[in-house]
Amino acid sequence: MALFPMFVDLKDKEVLVVGAGNVALRKIEKLIPFSPNITVVAEKVSEDVRKICTENGIKVIERSFKKEDLIDKEMVIVAVDNIDLQKEIFKYCRDLKIPVNSVDSPEYCDFIFPAYVKIGDIVIGITTSGKAPGLSAKIREIIENCLPENLEDILEELSNIRQTKEKGKERQELIKKIIQEKLG
Numbered sequence: 001m002a003l004f005p006m007f008v009d010l011k012d013k014e015v016l017v018v019g020a021g022n023v024a025l026r027k028i029e030k031l032i033p034f035s036p037n038i039t040v041v042a043e044k045v046s047e048d049v050r051k052i053c054t055e056n057g058i059k060v061i062e063r064s065f066k067k068e069d070l071i072d073k074e075m076v077i078v079a080v081d082n083i084d085l086q087k088e089i090f091k092y093c094r095d096l097k098i099p100v101n102s103v104d105s106p107e108y109c110d111f112i113f114p115a116y117v118k119i120g121d122i123v124i125g126i127t128t129s130g131k132a133p134g135l136s137a138k139i140r141e142i143i144e145n146c147l148p149e150n151l152e153d154i155l156e157e158l159s160n161i162r163q164t165k166e167k168g169k170e171r172q173e174l175i176k177k178i179i180q181e182k183l184g
């Protein structure tokens, strides 16, 4: 079944990443622009993960995962190279009603990571509902290459109109006209 795209406010959310290897690095990089509070727990922390965590004030705990690590967490990403551990943490999170993502199996995911394009506050998320992540990456590249360059400026102009002009038909028409003029 296809997955519903839900855009979540992560600001102020407590996020736990279990694992600190190559895949964890990619998940952390993708989360940072959305400003969550991230904690990383891992037996071994790669140099790249250590660097990005230091640069972004992310707390790193270097030891095996413990169930107590889930206390007060609101989102969990399990990026370990051990499917049994992914399943175990998935079950704990289900019990605690914490949304969880496991990097090896959509079966142990409440949500999966999209490929995304972010231009300021414009975010385009792409998924294959877990079927072919490499295809999501390619579609992201195709979209990146065909978007107009001034999208962020257009968004700011329209957002400004919506903030300063009164709601109603006149404002709607003006917004539609500007979009038509700028983007066809």
Ligand SMILES: C[C@@]1(CC(=O)O)c2cc3[nH]c(cc4nc(cc5[nH]c(cc(n2)[C@H]1CCC(=O)O)[C@@](C)(CC(=O)O)[C@@H]5CCC(=O)O)C(CC(=O)O)=C4CCC(=O)O)c(CCC(=O)O)c3CC(=O)O
Pocket: 026, 027, 030, 101, 102, 103, 104, 105, 106, 111, 112, 113, 114, 115, 116, 126, 127, 128, 129, 130, 131, 132, 133, 134, 135, 136, 137, 138, 140
């Ligand atoms: C289910 C999911 C769970 C989750 O992580 O949330 C998952 C699972 C797995 N990925 C695997 C492999 C690859 N993943 C990528 C890339 C990305 N993977 C991402 C998401 C997801 N990956 C979720 C589904 C997303 C969807 O619905 O489409 C992206 C979109 C987001 C991100 O991670 O940032 C990011 C692109 C970001 C970008 O470029 O913008 C590439 C390509 C590359 O590396 O270039 C490959 C190799 C090619 C291939 O296999 O397709 C494997 C097998 C591992 C192995 O074979 O050992 C598994 C496990 C399995 O499927 O068994």
Ligand SMILES: NC(=O)C1=CN([C@@H]2O[C@H](COP(=O)(O)OP(=O)(O)OC[C@H]3O[C@@H](n4cnc5c(N)ncnc54)[C@H](O)[C@@H]3O)[C@@H](O)[C@H]2O)C=CC1
Pocket: 018, 019, 020, 021, 022, 023, 024, 041, 042, 043, 044, 045, 046, 063, 064, 065, 079, 080, 081, 082, 085, 102, 103, 104, 133
């Ligand atoms: N979802 C995705 O996009 C992708 C997923 N994968 C899968 O992701 C998994 C991880 O791959 P990599 O990051 O390359 O592996 P890695 O070996 O670089 O990192 C694994 C991390 O898990 C940690 N770890 C293992 N057991 C632990 C425990 N009990 N407690 C705390 N930390 C523990 C290790 O210390 C290490 O930091 C693989 O199983 C792979 O199949 C691979 C490619 C893409």
